[in-house]
Amino acid sequence: MNFDQITEPLDRRLADGLARLAVVARQLDWQAAEAAGLSPTQADILRFVANRPQGVRLTAAAAHAGVRNATASDAVAALERKALVRKCADASDGRAVALKATPKGHRIAQAWPSSFVPIVAGLSQAEQESLFGLVIRMIRQLQQRQLIAPQRTCVTCRHFRENVAPGTNAPHFCAFVGAPMADRHLRVDCAEHESAA
Numbered sequence: 001m002n003f004d005q006i007t008e009p010l011d012r013r014l015a016d017g018l019a020r021l022a023v024v025a026r027q028l029d030w031q032a033a034e035a036a037g038l039s040p041t042q043a044d045i046l047r048f049v050a051n052r053p054q055g056v057r058l059t060a061a062a063a064h065a066g067v068r069n070a071t072a073s074d075a076v077a078a079l080e081r082k083a084l085v086r087k088c089a090d091a092s093d094g095r096a097v098a099l100k101a102t103p104k105g106h107r108i109a110q111a112w113p114s115s116f117v118p119i120v121a122g123l124s125q126a127e128q129e130s131l132f133g134l135v136i137r138m139i140r141q142l143q144q145r146q147l148i149a150p151q152r153t154c155v156t157c158r159h160f161r162e163n164v165a166p167g168t169n170a171p172h173f174c175a176f177v178g179a180p181m182a183d184r185h186l187r188v189d190c191a192e193h194e195s196a197a
């Protein structure tokens with residue numbers, strides 16, 4: 001007998017490991033949400049809305065939080081009662097409603113700890129850069145397979161010029177900023193993102 005015969009396939013063990021990390025991150029998130037008097041869904045939606053000062057539709061907030069529109073609507077109503085989110089006319093369509101964070105909502109969202117920070121804190125800089133590249137790749141693949149809501153990542157941005165200077169320290173280029181980028185500079189949630197689709 002050898003370990004090749006008695007070990008579960010690598011993809012399954014990797015998936016198990018990631019699932020455990022996700023549970024830890026979720027628990028940390030819930031603890032932080034509870035401390036702020038919010039449910040996890042309310043916390044998710046508040047952060048999503050606060051990061052988009054131009055306003056967002058309810059359907060986008062629901063897709064981000066991975067909940068039904070009705071559940072998101074209840075969460076938004078609770079956030080409105082707590083004076084953390086307000087509804088206003090959508091800038092792109094005056095008949096539609098957009099959600100915006102209030103100053104108090106912004107303050108709470110900005111003070112929020114990122115639940116994965118303690119999880120990656122033990123990795124070296126080089127390990128974090130390597131993992132970051134893999135995370136970007138996984139997000140891109142999930143988007144291509146339409147398994148997650150659109151993300152504001154460089155790799156889906158119309159300003160992104162990928163690998164235009166191969167072999168250099170910063171092979172990519174952001175046409176919005178007008179500067180070269182390395183893999184470690186890539187954004188996963190950029191306020192200036194404009195979809196290339």
Ligand code: SF4
Pocket residue numbers: 152153154155157158159160161173174175176177187190191192193194
């Ligand atoms: S605008 Fe933002 S998302 Fe787009 S390429 Fe530049 S840094 Fe990346």
